[in-house]
Amino acid sequence: MAEPMTDRDLLREYVKRGSETAFRSLVERHVDLVFATANRQLNDAAAAQEVTQNVFIALARKAARLQGDNTLTGWLHKTTLLESRQWWRGEYRRQRREQNAIELGTTMKDEESLLTSMTSVLDEGLMELREPERQALMLRYFEEQNHLEIGKALGTGDDAARKRIEKALEKLTQFFRRRGYAVPAVATTAAALKAAAQTAPSGLSIIITKGAITAGSVGSVTGLGLLIGTFMGLTKTQVVVVCALVAAGPVTYEWHASAKAGREQTLLREEILQINKQLSDRQGHLDETQRKLQAAESNLKRLGGAIAEQRASALAARAAAATNLYSWSDDSDYVRLPKSIAGSLTLSESVQIPRPRGGYRREQDYVLGEDGSLAAPLTESLGLTQNEDAEVQTLFQNFMLSYQQQVQAHTYVTNVAPAEFGIGDRQSLSQVTMSFATEGQALKERLRDSITATLGKERADVVWEQVSGTFEGRYNNFGGEDLIKTAVLETNGDFKGEFRYWEGHRGSQAGSPWLPSRVTYVKEEQLPEGIRPFLPKLKPAAAKL
Incomplete structure (x- = not known):
């Protein structure tokens, strides 16, 4: 160009x-x-x-x-x-x-x-x-x-x-x-x-x-008039020449007028051609727009017919299902319950939890397993296919991995224990995980949207309601509070050589006190992995454990 x-x-x-x-x-x-x-x-x-x-x-x-x-x-x-x-x-x-x-x-x-x-x-x-x-x-x-x-x-x-x-x-x-x-x-x-x-x-x-x-052309003629104004000071020979020029003036004027008219005619012709071109372009745009409108109307009619057929099919399916709405065989594995009752049920399984000193303690119900799997009663109630069950498990596993990455990013180890634990002057190690509510809520929304996309809103809401308690406990309500794990080496008494162990939490507001939620004695291998590398600081070289 x-x-x-x-x-x-x-x-x-x-x-x-x-x-x-x-x-x-x-x-x-x-x-x-x-x-x-x-x-x-x-x-x-x-x-x-x-x-x-x-x-x-x-x-x-x-x-x-x-x-x-x-x-x-x-x-x-x-x-x-x-x-x-x-x-x-x-x-x-x-x-x-x-x-x-x-x-x-x-x-x-x-x-x-x-x-x-x-x-x-x-x-x-x-x-x-x-x-x-x-x-x-x-x-x-x-x-x-x-x-x-x-x-x-x-x-x-x-x-x-x-x-x-x-x-x-x-x-x-x-x-x-x-x-x-x-x-x-x-x-x-x-x-x-x-x-x-x-x-x-x-x-x-x-x-x-x-x-x-x-106006520019007029200015040129005015300049010529100024030259003629000097006529009186010319010689006779110059007067003759000027007279000849004056005699030729009308011819020159006519020539200029004709040339000017020709230029104006050319300009008008160019303007007409430009206007005709613009009209032609606009007519082409109008034709193209009308063609698109006609195509859009045809598509709307076609889509309207398809929607009408789908509605008719759905109504027919509902009518067919309604005929057997309350017909249940005594041999069936299922019963029909109102949704208001189904929503109040806990669809979980029980597992035995090993004790720190051997054996097993009471059974605990779970809806969401450590590996991201859903309890069998929940998957069966929702009618999840094998592929749906596997995909949901993968979504939970991905969430758990992302959550642990956030925990690691917000965790540090310190030798300053909360005063609320009453440790006094004894040496201690504490693993502190600061709250990450903003990142946790983002993980929560992404997980819920993914489950909804996989199972649909109705079934996804049931899953979310069933696992909400697990998230509040196991995942600190999506990182909503500060957590702490504190260990102190016992050098006397029946638990000599073991560790006095606290787990606590506090609100995200400044100045909130630490609240211990668990206090017990554990062995070294039962301490959090983040604390173990620092244990030599709690074990004096001369100490006999």
Whole structure:
């Protein structure tokens, strides 16, 4: 794709060939900048359009002198300010200043009012900047060019353009602060620049192009009139030559008029072709949209029929099931219970728990095994398939692994025991696991969502209700409290050589006391693995155990 022509290229094309297309491209490229600047100064859209027209007339007349510039933004901005200043006269301009001062004192109560009041002196601040900085800001915010395009227009790289914009924003912010505006940050200045940008009314560029080119041509004829004004000081020979030129004037005028009419006809023809192309494109979009709508209607009808068939099938299945709703064989392995009763049952199994000193203590019911398996009564009640049972077990195992990783990340060993345990001056070792409620709740939600995705919401709710007690005890309610395990070596008495062992917990609030939940005597191999590497500190070399 060919790169767009620069301002310099378009000016040269207009100056050398009188190309209205090139001049119109310049107008379309910069008309928003000129109109927004004029409207900020005048606060009158109609007056801003007139000033915009005058600025581009000046551009048409001075195109030959400006064709060496890389970008016109700086010149257009200055010219717009000069044209706007000519609009104001005497007392009206003074009243405008007083009105701005009143608005500054009464409307700077929120950010939107601040931006509005800043706009009135924005151009004055821009004129205090260096020319490259001012051009960079106008290209960035008024003509919405990126850093690469700005750098190319200013003859620098994109990084240099970005730095120039940042430096200019800092200077402009300082200008506003000197004027008494409470600008909190550079971002507010950038927001004011964005708010000041405006789009010129539709069709204004075409009107301006025609008016500026016409006015530029008139300016050329006026220059010729000034030359004729020296007629009285010419010699006789020169008078003859001038008379000949005057005689040829009508022919020249007709030739210019014919050429101008031809250019206007060409311009109108181009506009008609462009309008026809736009109409053709829109008609194509309309046809494509209608085709998509028809396809969507067909899909909706098809889906509606499929949904109706599914509903009919579901109703038929329910009706068939209802015929045998209360027909139960005495030999069946199942009975029918209301859900209100089923929800109050504990679907668990019993296991024997070994004692620390040998033998087994009382049986304990469990719903969720250490390996992540569900109790058989629960799986049978829910009618879980073998694959569903295995997948649920894998989900619980993954949760247990993630939970243990969190425990390890939040656990440390210390020789400072809680005062609540009454250890006194005896040496001790404590394994402390700090609460991790946020991470634990994330693990909980992820596990529950996974079970729901596997079993469906109704069965997943039953599973969750059955295992909730296990989670509160075995998994500390998903890491909701601080836990501690403390060991002290006994050197006297019947338990000499064993360890006095505490397990306790406390709430997550600061200052909560430790509450022992288990106190017993254990052997070394029964201590938590995190404490064992530090046991030599509790065993003096001279101690005889």
